[in-house]
Each structure stands twice: as structure tokens, then as C-alpha cells.
Amino acid sequence: TQLLEQSPQFLSIQEGENLTVYCNSSSVFSSLQWYRQEPGEGPVLLVTVVTGGEVKKLKRLTFQFGDARKDSSLHITAAQTGDTGLYLCAGAEGGGADGLTFGKGTHLIIQP
């Protein structure tokens, strides 16, 4: 069973600060997805990274997939209170429609 370790588990920062969340594994994933989940809702897909070394930007969010496809990071620039939520990384072991392996998530709180 492949495991994904996310760090930090909890993060509370002031609005306007920058932050980075990490997702690490000893195994290789064919693709990795980042989700954001708010209380009482299901995870919402933010991005999918497939190629080792790939970098994707979504407004103030920058996602990077490690060269070896074992790790990923999410960097948020100038955090806003609306960024508050649970950030989950999830990896697909094979191609196609395999179920995802999720990390435990990073609980992010942005204080005004």
C-alpha cells in the first residue's frame, strides 16, 4: 500500500503571508492531485500533475510535482482568509481509473 505523508498537519498564519504545504511518498505515482475541502463538503479538485518536474499555477497557488514523481508541494502566495480549508493530496498508482490514495491533509487557517 502506497502512503502519502502531508506536512504540516496544521498551519495557522496571518493574511498576506506565504506558505508551502508538502506531500511526500516513498513510492512513485503516475499522477498526483490536490484537493481543497471545506467543512461539510466534499473535496474539490484544484489541480492534477502528471509529469515529473511539472509546475502548474492557479492564480496565487503554485503546484509542483517532484522529478521522481514521489513528492509534491503547494505554495500559496499572499494568503487570503478564503484560502482557509483542508488541503489534501492524492496519488494514483496506475493509469486510468484506479482509486486514489489520499494523505491525511493539511488544515490551513488564514487569520485576518
Add this chain to the structure above:
Amino acid sequence: EAGVVQSPRYKIIEKKQPVAFWCNPISGHNTLYWYLQNLGQGPELLIRYENEEAVDDSQLPKDRFSAERLKGVDSTLKIQPAELGDSAVYLCASSFEGYEQFFGPGTRLTVL
């Protein structure tokens, strides 16, 4: 485009009672997943369907859990009898050819 629909959103039952959850995936999505999410954790895959066939049910506790997707569209997940430890959020997700999974809002089950 309508998202993944789940019902009920909340369910409270006493232990040993049966319970069922319903999911309608995004139109055209052939793959359907059921995940379980415990408090403070990431989702864990229970079962994956390709059309009407359950292709991965290795993590489904078959002594009390069952699922069906008779016509390859909507799906039902059942627990009988429910135990205290089954209290969790049950998430349904769907995808087209497995590339990206989209989640419903989940059903929060409380077993008393």
C-alpha cells in the same frame, strides 16, 4: 453541468440498524467510487465501479457493507448492521475514463 449528487446529507441511526446511501454521478462518467472519510483524515477507497462492474472492492468490509450499481449509473452503498465505528462521512466520486475524480458533498453518518 450538475455535479455528483448524494443523499441523504446526514443520517443518524442506532447501532445494529441498517442504512443506505445513494449517489448519482456526473452524467457520462463511467467510473464511480465510494470513499470513507473519518474525522481529521483523508478519504479511503471502499469500492470502485467501471460501469456496472465492481472492479476493486478489496477495501470493502463485506461482512456488513454492500454496494450496487445495477444500470451503470447511480449507486447505493448499504451497511447492515451498522456499528458505532461506522460513524464517518461517506463520499461518492465519479470520473470519465479515470483521469480526474469529482466528489459529491458526502453523507455524514452518526451511529448512536
